[in-house]
Amino acid sequence: MSRQHYLVSYDISDAKRLYRMHKLTQHYAISGQKSFYECWVTPEELKTLKHDITQVIDTEEDRVHIFQLDPRLDTMFFGVAERQSYNPFLIV
Template sequence: MLYLVCYDVADPKKLRRIHKMTAAYAVGGQKSFYECWMTESELRQLNRQIEDEIDLETDRAHMFSLDPRSSPFLFGVASRQSINPFMVI
């Protein structure tokens, strides 16, 4: 599934750790918003990892499932992300 993962974290060290966790699944994104292809298991794992890192009083994180069949609205220099199959060995 395709998900939009976004977060706002106050502590710079936690922000870097969450960025590394999220970037492992990202196929595109900018700053703290990332499109991520993940299985349900990977989503649960990332959810737990982020939940362990954030401060519930000052930080926030959101994960939205996206329909990969829908067409995005693109503005400015935006371009559609490639979703061609890939394999990491």
């Protein structure tokens, strides 16, 4: 299954839900900062992520955005920013 690149951002009003959302998103993230995470996921992982988000957030108070990033477009880097690599294999 091919992976696709997404940016997940969230604004969660409750500390407990914020922590749960942070842990959930980090599971899929290749890089991130505070409430923005780059995720490189398969369609099945995206489906699971979306389902899990609905179990964590309060739909009356919280906000989550999932943006699909176009792989054909160049990424701009400034300062010490650098391209993040994703390598799903670990050789021991």
